[in-house]
Every structure is written in structure tokens, then in C-alpha cells.
Amino acid sequence: MAKRIDVSGLNAYYGSFLAIEDISMTVEPRSVTAFIGPSGCGKSTFLRTLNRMHEVTPGGRVDGKVMLDDENLYGPGIDPVAVRREVGMVFQRPNPFPTMSVYDNVAAGLRLNGRYKKSQLDDIVEKSLKGANLWNEVKDRLNKPGSGLSGGQQQRLCIARAIAVEPNVLLMDEPCSALDPISTLAIEDLICELKERFTIVIVTHNMQQAARVSDRTAFFNLSAVGQPGKLIEIDETERIFSNPSVQATEDYISGRFG
Amino acid sequence: MDTTTENPAAPPALQPAETDKGAARGASRPGDRVFIGLSRGSGIFVLVLMAAIAAFLTYRAVLALSKNEANFFTTMEWNPSGVPPQFGIAVLAFGTIVSSVIAMAIAVPIAVGIALFITHYAPRKLGGTIAYVIDLLAAVPSIVYGLWGALVLVPHLNGLYGWLDDYFGWTGLFAWDGGPARSLFTVGILLAIMILPIITNVSREVFRQVPRMHEEAALALGATRWEVIRMSVLPFGRSGIISASMLGLGRALGETMAVAMVLSPTFTIQASLLDAGGGTFAQNIASKFNEATEMGRDALIASGLVLFVITLLVNGAARLIIARRKEYSGANA
Numbered sequence: 103m104a105k106r107i108d109v110s111g112l113n114a115y116y117g118s119f120l121a122i123e124d125i126s127m128t129v130e131p132r133s134v135t136a137f138i139g140p141s142g143c144g145k146s147t148f149l150r151t152l153n154r155m156h157e158v159t160p161g162g163r164v165d166g167k168v169m170l171d172d173e174n175l176y177g178p179g180i181d182p183v184a185v186r187r188e189v190g191m192v193f194q195r196p197n198p199f200p201t202m203s204v205y206d207n208v209a210a211g212l213r214l215n216g217r218y219k220k221s222q223l224d225d226i227v228e229k230s231l232k233g234a235n236l237w238n239e240v241k242d243r244l245n246k247p248g249s250g251l252s253g254g255q256q257q258r259l260c261i262a263r264a265i266a267v268e269p270n271v272l273l274m275d276e277p278c279s280a281l282d283p284i285s286t287l288a289i290e291d292l293i294c295e296l297k298e299r300f301t302i303v304i305v306t307h308n309m310q311q312a313a314r315v316s317d318r319t320a321f322f323n324l325s326a327v328g329q330p331g332k333l334i335e336i337d338e339t340e341r342i343f344s345n346p347s348v349q350a351t352e353d354y355i356s357g358r359f360g
Numbered sequence: 361m362d363t364t365t366e367n368p369a370a371p372p373a374l375q376p377a378e379t380d381k382g383a384a385r386g387a388s389r390p391g392d393r394v395f396i397g398l399s400r401g402s403g404i405f406v407l408v409l410m411a412a413i414a415a416f417l418t419y420r421a422v423l424a425l426s427k428n429e430a431n432f433f434t435t436m437e438w439n440p441s442g443v444p445p446q447f448g449i450a451v452l453a454f455g456t457i458v459s460s461v462i463a464m465a466i467a468v469p470i471a472v473g474i475a476l477f478i479t480h481y482a483p484r485k486l487g488g489t490i491a492y493v494i495d496l497l498a499a500v501p502s503i504v505y506g507l508w509g510a511l512v513l514v515p516h517l518n519g520l521y522g523w524l525d526d527y528f529g530w531t532g533l534f535a536w537d538g539g540p541a542r543s544l545f546t547v548g549i550l551l552a553i554m555i556l557p558i559i560t561n562v563s564r565e566v567f568r569q570v571p572r573m574h575e576e577a578a579l580a581l582g583a584t585r586w587e588v589i590r591m592s593v594l595p596f597g598r599s600g601i602i603s604a605s606m607l608g609l610g611r612a613l614g615e616t617m618a619v620a621m622v623l624s625p626t627f628t629i630q631a632s633l634l635d636a637g638g639g640t641f642a643q644n645i646a647s648k649f650n651e652a653t654e655m656g657r658d659a660l661i662a663s664g665l666v667l668f669v670i671t672l673l674v675n676g677a678a679r680l681i682i683a684r685r686k687e688y689s690g691a692n693a
Contacts, residue, residue, distance in 0.1 A: 158579055160484075178454030187582030197573040210591060211581040260577070267581065 104131035104301045105171045105270040107152060112166030113330075114144070114151050116159065121147045125166070127320060129271075131313060134293060134302045136312035136339065139322030140354070144331025145305045148322070149273050152303065153189035154182040154343035170270065190264035190300075194276040196256035198248035198263070204231075205244040207259055211267040226266055234262035235292050252287025261292065265300070272296065274304040278311065290315050308346060313343050321351045417665040424658030432662070438627055438644070438654075440659035442454070447659050449666055454629050455638040456667065459619070460612040462548025462633070463555060468605050470552075473561035476589060478560075479567040491564065498557035506621035509550040514622060517541040517549075521634050536634040542624035545633040550618055555608035562607060566600030568595055599682040605676040613671055616642035626693055641667040 114122045122346035129135045137145040150156040151164050154175060168175040175185050198207045208227045212218055218226070227244070231237040236258040240251070243345040248259050257277060269340060274293070278286040293302060293315045306312050312319050320336035335348045346352050404444045425432060427445050435448020443643035474494065478487040574592040583591055594601075619640050623648065626637035645660045652660060 153580065155576065155580060158576070183582050183584050185582075186580055191580035193573060193576065193580070195573055197571075197577040197579060199574065199591060199595070201598070210578075214581060214583055214587055263577075263581070 106131050108169040110167045110238040111144050114147050114156055117161035120330040123332055125333045127336050131301045133317040134297050134315050136316035136319045137305045138312050143322040143324045145322045146275050149275055149305050153191055154185045188269055189271045190269035192260050192264055192277045195280050196260055198256050198259050203245045203247045204240050208262050230262040230266035233265050234258045236315045254281050270353040271301045276305050321348055334341045420658045421662035421665045424662045440656045449663050451627050451629055452639050452641045452644050454561045456640040459544045459547040463551035466552035467556050471556050472563055474560045475563035475567050478564050494557050494560050502618045505554050506618035509622040514541045533633050535632045539636050542636040543634050544638045546622050547619050550622055551612040555611050559604045559608040562604035563601050566597040570596045602678050602681055614642050616646045619643040620646045645667045
């Protein structure tokens with residue numbers, strides 16, 4: 103189940119442009135870690151290196167080490183497809199498969215991974231939708247298109263889809279930025295429940311959200327446009343928001359720039 | 361122009377200062393009036409044009425059909441100037457549909473494959489080159505395809521025909537009498553090449569528009585490249601592929617010169633696709649029109665009307681297929 107992420111000396115590039123430089127951090131299992139920082143500082147790029155999604159962008163490449171427990175995701179012979187089955191992801195804009203029903207959306211990952219009996223699938227779909235706090239809202243419309251749900255429901259559907267395959271880690275890239283406050287609250291509550299089972303990393307622009315949901319917070323920054331983004335500090339969320347050890351963090355959190 | 365009446369509830373403060381008659385109403389500005397007139401006129405013009413074509417075809421067709429002594433739909437004979445006049449479209453309908461179906465069966469999978477390769481597999485430069493070559497293919501006039509088909513394709517198909525006869529001759533469909541390859545099957549192959557560019561181009565545009573986030577959704581679940589295509593690209597592109605195929609089918613149904621140059625026409629329906637013979641609506645009209653009598657021309661026009669109706673039905677069917685899956689189309693995502 104939940105695994106520890108241990109990153110060391112990670113650089114990510116777009117072509118020859120160094121987007122993030124020399125990042126090292128540890129993410130504890132069964133915890134929520136939030137990434138904050140100004141736009142363009144590379145937090146989303148960094149998140150996408152954790153499930154090898156960065157390299158699907160044309161020109162994207164990575165060097166360094168990402169250990170998931172004792173397995174290097176960038177080690178030789180590691181299949182990126184297998185990595186992504188182990189590290190789930192939720193995106194900024196809800197992206198259920200528009201041509202699939204609610205049920206098929208949740209079952210999509212399972213069907214990629216192997217053969218299941220109908221009854222098994224039914225069970226997992228129900229369990230995942232319950233896990234995403236969506237079951238009661240969609241149980242009567244499982245065969246309706248997933249794109250017919252509201253934005254917040256769609257995002258929870260995407261979370262259900264991601265957790266249906268029982269990943270070790272769940273990455274969330276600004277999962278609430280396209281949602282209204284009530285849907286946002288629903289997702290935040292959900293994150294708190296999910297951390298009992300998964301290692302969660304969330305990128306957010308909303309500092310209150312980082313403060314509400316995360317155990318630890320990492321602050322990223324870049325010295326100027328065109329310079330690589332760097333990890334400034336990572337610490338207990340409480341400490342980051344009350345008494346950060348770096349001045350830049352305090353400036354950012356108190357709204358003095360960025 | 362009752363669609364643009366003023367909103368009576370608008371607060372007076374928002375009204376324009378000048379109260380000249382008409383100045384506040386957008387619709388009565390001369391530019392708007394001209395534009396509305398032009399666009400409405402263009403819309404009406406299309407309808408009038410379609411109606412005129414249909415009326416012309418129907419009028420001339422009725423002239424011929426009223427004198428026809430044979431069943432128009434089942435007769436396998438074309439003798440409108442005979443006494444009594446006897447003609448029917450059975451052979452033409454069969455030939456048109458069979459050759460188009462063969463063309464679609466060959467062209468659609470290849471075109472979708474090329475479009476996927478260009479958009480999702482090929483390096484950008486190679487993809488661009490291939491797309492350009494396909495565009496060139498679309499620019500070749502059909503008479504050139506006809507020449508190439510008659511002079512190059514027909515003589516070189518004997519090997520394929522022999523092979524098909526050896527292995528699939530038992531089905532009857534692919535039995536071959538060893539004659540020249542001027543058959544419906546050859547026409548189908550030629551039509552496939554001719555409709556390949558349009559199906560490829562339209563599919564390519566549709567595949568290119570698949571939102572990145574749908575592909576990433578599949579990738580993040582641990583989908584391989586093929587699975588991404590199966591889960592996000594093809595379902596999203598489905599209605600586009602259907603539209604593209606229908607455009608291609610429309611061209612295949614109506615293609616004239618290339619068919620006329622390749623096919624050796626006979627007024628027979630035969631089980632074998634490989635034996636020379638058969639005919640299509642357009643080919644029959646082209647090859648008979650010049651020497652036809654008044655009555656003969658009317659009869660040909662009657663067959664043209666049938667082609668017109670078949671094309672309309674095909675388009676309608678395609679729209680139905682697309683509409684039935686609309687809520688899943690992703691257009692609202």
C-alpha cells in the first residue's frame with residue numbers, strides 16, 4: 103500500500119531548458135505533502151516526475167533518483183507504464199473519459215491491468231466510488247456518461263478512478279483550482295480520509311488549502327524567469343506557516359510577493 | 361427583424377444618449393442589414409439550389425419512367441430507346457454499392473492508421489512530410505487516376521487475383537475466370553486510393569483535436585500508447601471518423617471518369633467480384649450520355665436521381681449514428 107517517496111538530486115528538463123534543479127526530499131507514507139510556490143516554479147513539473155509523466159511532454163527528460171520504498175523509478179529496465187499504475191494522478195481540470203459511463207470510468211484502470219469478473223468489478227467500482235464520497239450521488243446513474251456530472255463530481259470521479267487500481271501514491275495537481283468552494287471542501291475532506299490509505303502529494307496555489315489538508319509543506323521558488331525552479335524548504339506545515347526558516351518562504355506566505 | 365427588439369427593462373441610464381430614430385437599434389444599422397441580408401440570402405440560395413436540382417432530376421426522370429415498360433428497380437437491362445423502352449438500375453445500384461463498399465473496407469482502416477501515425481507516432485517532421493504527400497494525393501485529378509488505373513493497376517493485379525482465387529475462390533466472391541482485371545474489385549481498389557486522402561485528412565484533424573487532458577488521463581492510469589489511443593483518441597474521434605468516411609463514400613459513390621476507364625462494363629450482376637463486368641451509376645451515365653436519344657438521356661437522369669437519393673440516405677444514416685452517441689461525444693467536456 104502506501105509507500106515512502108525519496109527523491110535525491112533530481113533535475114527535469116524541457117529540451118535543453120532546465121526547469122527544476124537538484125531537488126531532494128522525502129515524503130512519508132500515509133501523509134499529505136503540499137507543494138506551494140509561485141507560477142512557473144516547477145512544482146507541477148516536479149509532481150509529474152514522480153509518476154514519469156514529465157517525459158510524455160515533448161522534450162521532457164529527467165535525471166536523478168526517485169525511490170519508491172526501495173525501487174528507483176528511473177532505474178534501468180523500469181517500465182514507465184508500470185510506474186504509472188503504481189502512482190496515481192488527479193489533474194487540475196476534471197478529465198473523466200467523456201465517452202465512458204461513470205462505471206466504465208472507474209473501471210478503466212482495472213481493465214488495463216487485467217481481467218476481472220463482472221462481480222469483482224462491481225465491488226471495486228462501488229468501493230472506489232464510496233472511497234471518493236461519490237457513491238450516493240451516482241449510484242442510480244452508473245451507466246450515464248461521466249461528463250454529465252458537475253465539475254466537483256467529475257473531479258471526485260477522477261479520484262475514484264485513480265484509487266480503484268489501489269496505487270501506492272496519489273498525486274494531485276491543483277485538484278480544486280477549477281472547482282467552487284463547496285466542491286473544494288468535499289475534495290479536501292476526501293483527501294483527509296484518503297491519507298489513511300495512500301501517500302498523497304498535492305500541488306496547490308491556495309495556501310489556506312495547503313494549511314488545511316497537509317502534514318508537510320514544500321515551498322518552491324525560482325530566482326527569475328528563465329531560471330530553474332528550486333526547492334526552498336520543506337517542513338511541517340504548521341512550522342512553514344508560522345515560523346519558516348527561510349525568509350523567502352515567509353515573504354511568499356505573507357503575500358509580500360508571488 | 362423581431363429578434364433584436366430593445367430590452368424594455370433596461371435602465372434608462374444605459375440607453376444611448378442620442379435618441380435619433382433607429383440609432384439605438386443595432387439591427388437597423390445599414391451594415392447589419394446588408395450582412396443579415398447576405399447571410400440569409402446565401403442560406404436560402406443553398407436550399408433553392410438543392411430544390412432546383414431535385415426538381416429537375418425528378419421531372420426528367422418521371423418523363424422516362426412513365427414510358428418504361430420494365431421494372432425500374434429490378435431489371436438488368438438498359439435499353440431506353442428500344443421498342444418498348446426497357447431499363448432498370450439493378451446492375452448499376454449493385455455495382456455502385458459493391459465497389460464503394462470495397463473501397464471503404466480498404467481505405468478507412470488505412471486512412472485511420474495513417475492519421476494516427478501522423479498525429480501520435482511519427483516524429484513531427486516525418487508526420488508533416490507524410491501529411492503533405494497525402495495532400496498531394498488529393499490534388500491528383502481523377503482522370504489521372506483513371507489512366508493510371510487502366511494502364512498500370514489493371515495489368516499488375518493478375519498476381520493478386522490469382523492468389524485470391526487460389527485461397528478464397530471457394531467463397532464464390534473471389535473466383536476468377538482469368539480475364540482482364542477490369543472488375544468491380546479493381547474499381548474498389550482504385551476508389552480506395554482516391555478517397556484515402558480525404559478520410560486521412562479529416563481524421564488527422566480530429567485526432568489532433570483530442571484534448572491533451574484526455575490522453576493524460578489514460579496515461580496516468582498506466583495505459584500504453586496503444587491503450588491511450590483506444591481509450592481516449594478513438595472514442596473522441598469516432599464521430600469524426602464517421603464523417604470522414606462519409607465524405608469519402610460520397611466521392612466513391614459518385615466517381616465517374618476513373619471508374620469508366622477501368623471497368624469493362626456489362627449489364628450483368630455476377631457473384632464474383634474479380635470477373636470483369638458490372639457498372640456504376642456515374643460510369644453508366646458518362647459512357648452512354650453522348651450517344652443517347654432524348655429518351656435515353658431522361659432514363660440516365662432517372663438513374664442519376666437514384667444516386668442522388670442513395671447519397672442523401674448515406675449522409676442521413678451517418679448523422680443518425682453520430683447523433684445517437686452525442687451525449688458521449690466529449691463535445692461538452
